[in-house]
Amino acid sequence: MEHVAGNFPFVASALLIGIAFYIILFKRNLIKLIMGIAMMSSGVNLFIVALGYRTGGNAPIYTDVPPGPMVLSVPQALTLTSIVINVAVLALMLTMVIHTYRLTGDIDSEKSRKLKG
Amino acid sequence: MDFLVTHAPILIVALPLVAAFVIPLISIGRAGDRGRDIFSLAVFAFIAFLVAILVQNVHTVGIRVYTFGATAPELALPHGYMVPVRIIFEVDSMSIFMGIIVTTVALAALIYSLHFMKGQTGQARFYSLMFLLYAAMMGLAFTGDMFNLFVFLEIASIAGAGLAAYRTNMAEAVEGGFKYIVISAISALLVLFAIGILYAQYNVLSIAAIAHYMQYTTLDMIALGLLAGAFVIKLAGAPLHMWAPDTYTVAPAGATPIILAASYMSMYALYRVTFTMYGGQIDTTAIGWIVIIVGVLSMFIGVMMAVHQTDIKRMMAYHAISQGGYMLLGVGVGLAVLADPVALANYGRDAMTGGIFHIINHVFYKALLFMTAEAIFFRIGTRDTNKMGGLARNMKWTTAFYVIGALAISGIPPFNGFASKLLIYETVLKFSPVLSVIAMFVSLVTLASFAKVFYAAFTGPELPAFREVREVPKSMIIGMSILAACIIFLGLFPGLVVDNIVAPATNALIDQAGYINAVMGAVP
Numbered sequence: 001m002e003h004v005a006g007n008f009p010f011v012a013s014a015l016l017i018g019i020a021f022y023i024i025l026f027k028r029n030l031i032k033l034i035m036g037i038a039m040m041s042s043g044v045n046l047f048i049v050a051l052g053y054r055t056g057g058n059a060p061i062y063t064d065v066p067p068g069p070m071v072l073s074v075p076q077a078l079t080l081t082s083i084v085i086n087v088a089v090l091a092l093m094l095t096m097v098i099h100t101y102r103l104t105g106d107i108d109s110e111k112s113r114k115l116k117g
Numbered sequence: 118m119d120f121l122v123t124h125a126p127i128l129i130v131a132l133p134l135v136a137a138f139v140i141p142l143i144s145i146g147r148a149g150d151r152g153r154d155i156f157s158l159a160v161f162a163f164i165a166f167l168v169a170i171l172v173q174n175v176h177t178v179g180i181r182v183y184t185f186g187a188t189a190p191e192l193a194l195p196h197g198y199m200v201p202v203r204i205i206f207e208v209d210s211m212s213i214f215m216g217i218i219v220t221t222v223a224l225a226a227l228i229y230s231l232h233f234m235k236g237q238t239g240q241a242r243f244y245s246l247m248f249l250l251y252a253a254m255m256g257l258a259f260t261g262d263m264f265n266l267f268v269f270l271e272i273a274s275i276a277g278a279g280l281a282a283y284r285t286n287m288a289e290a291v292e293g294g295f296k297y298i299v300i301s302a303i304s305a306l307l308v309l310f311a312i313g314i315l316y317a318q319y320n321v322l323s324i325a326a327i328a329h330y331m332q333y334t335t336l337d338m339i340a341l342g343l344l345a346g347a348f349v350i351k352l353a354g355a356p357l358h359m360w361a362p363d364t365y366t367v368a369p370a371g372a373t374p375i376i377l378a379a380s381y382m383s384m385y386a387l388y389r390v391t392f393t394m395y396g397g398q399i400d401t402t403a404i405g406w407i408v409i410i411v412g413v414l415s416m417f418i419g420v421m422m423a424v425h426q427t428d429i430k431r432m433m434a435y436h437a438i439s440q441g442g443y444m445l446l447g448v449g450v451g452l453a454v455l456a457d458p459v460a461l462a463n464y465g466r467d468a469m470t471g472g473i474f475h476i477i478n479h480v481f482y483k484a485l486l487f488m489t490a491e492a493i494f495f496r497i498g499t500r501d502t503n504k505m506g507g508l509a510r511n512m513k514w515t516t517a518f519y520v521i522g523a524l525a526i527s528g529i530p531p532f533n534g535f536a537s538k539l540l541i542y543e544t545v546l547k548f549s550p551v552l553s554v555i556a557m558f559v560s561l562v563t564l565a566s567f568a569k570v571f572y573a574a575f576t577g578p579e580l581p582a583f584r585e586v587r588e589v590p591k592s593m594i595i596g597m598s599i600l601a602a603c604i605i606f607l608g609l610f611p612g613l614v615v616d617n618i619v620a621p622a623t624n625a626l627i628d629q630a631g632y633i634n635a636v637m638g639a640v641p
Binding site for chain 1: 270301303313317
């Protein structure tokens with residue numbers, strides 16, 4: 001049971017990424033597609049944060065550190081960077097969807113499509 | 118001067134990054150547009166100068182390691198540490214080779230854009246995004262650790278998508294940009310996931326350190342699959358190429374060549390990962406064949422889709438996919454025989470050289486072709502070849518540049534496409550004759566397709582609608598002639614170029630130990 005609990009974050013991130021892939025591949029609404037990508041990035045971020053967790057470790061704040069091992073904070077730093085980047089990506093995507101809606105009157109990926117062949 | 122030599126790697130990435138955010142400030146005010154043009158050119162000329170210094174430096178001293186925040190930039194391993202914990206840039210011949218390509222194309226595109234963009238709204242943002250994309254590409258070429266590879270990949274995606282969707286008044290442009298950002302976001306997340314897997318096992322992010330500790334467990338195989346899949350999407354490899362024609366078609370002319378170059382930065386990342394990071398461990402024959410199959414599929418599907426296009430830029434975009442196949446074919450053959458020293462010396466190394474040489478050739482002539490296509494669009498307002506005709510009468514320079522590009526892409530001597538294609542045919546023939554025949558066939562179809570467009574657009578009777586068409590403005594001609602000059606130079610002196618910049622790049626890819634030792638030298 002303990003084994004399962006330890007792996008729970010990884011199962012959750014795998015589920016998130018799996019569902020996100022389903023949404024990205026099969027949903028035709030562009031907003032939903034963006035939500036799928038947001039979910040996927042959450043899944044990947046969760047995966048990296050979960051990797052960084054060490055039972056009994058301390059936060060690496062040198063000024064007031066309790067005895068015991070400290071955790072290397074690289075995964076947290078990576079996640080923070082990745083969250084920031086994904087905010088930019090999602091914002092850019094949403095602006096493009098707004099433009100698409102204004103120009104074509106639709107956000108269905110089949111109906112708003114202009115480029116073919 | 119010493120300062121510039123020492124700090125060239127970081128300056129080349131940092132300067133365009135700063136310039137990207139200064140440009141909108143300069144553009145404010147009445148004299149803004151002119152000031153911005155001059156500022157952009159001056160900054161870029163200085164960056165090109167730094168790249169030249171770094172090329173010379175890497176050529177003489179070998180791999181350059183630049184460590185951030187260290188007392189001396191060469192100090193990759195801090196005292197008392199066994200692994201590189203700092204962020205590093207590692208510049209070897211392959212990185213600087215990509216740097217040369219990107220810088221030349223970006224310079225030509227920048228000059229081309231000066232007149233092309235004149236009078237449009239949002240020019241400041243256009244130049245901002247161009248500098249941002251340039252910084253990201255140079256960062257991708259120089260980075261020595263996996264996480265920054267992800268960061269620069271994302272910056273390149275955001276800037277590239279912004280440029281592709283620059284003409285937001287056209288629904289097509291927004292659609293092309295949106296497709297680009299979606300596939301980029303997905304592939305970047307795959308890369309990040311793979312980085313997580315690698316970090317979980319080795320606790321390092323540096324490419325050299327990961328390569329040093331690489332065990333090639335099942336998890337590493339999954340990571341390799343994710344990375345390779347992500348990069349193949351981004352370089353528009355055959356089954357995953359759907360975004361490329363749309364994005365290349367809609368992007369404004371100054372941006373298309375740079376977005377094209379950005380897709381070959383993903384190809385560089387693919388080579389970096391397979392050769393340098395996994396190099397000695399993987400079953401190179403199997404992976405090599407996968408690369409070859411992706412290459413042949415890209416070649417064939419790309420050219421077959423290109424033949425019947427009526428949109429001139431879309432046709433060129435499909436040819437870009439097809440030409441990407443040649444590069445993968447050449448390098449794939451090299452990878453397939455990497456473990457066999459006799460075959461590698463016999464033809465494998467030359468095949469790789471051909472594949473890598475084709476990157477520089479292709480980026481130059483395809484950038485030129487995209488520019489001529491957009492020059493036509495600039496003057497007559499359509500990209501449909503059925504509506505064109507007799508343009509050679511009034512657009513002599515554009516016609517000449519189109520002919521140079523078309524002959525180069527079809528592999529006609531003495532242009533540069535011939536040099537690299539011949540190298541690929543010869544070496545692939547020794548590996549597998551069938552592949553070589555396919556490559557030659559694709560080249561023939563390419564020639565046919567470009568000849569068709571030439572007759573449709575440039576020759577024939579003068580159309581009444583185009584009687585008043587004039588040649589494009591000077592800066593556009595200068596931008597195109599830079600690339601045309603490069604093409605002719607590469608075509609006339611292929612030996613010189615191969616010996617001095619391409620062959621070192623090939624050797625840098627094969628020499629995995631050299632790359633690792635430059636960072637991990639002190640570690641037993």
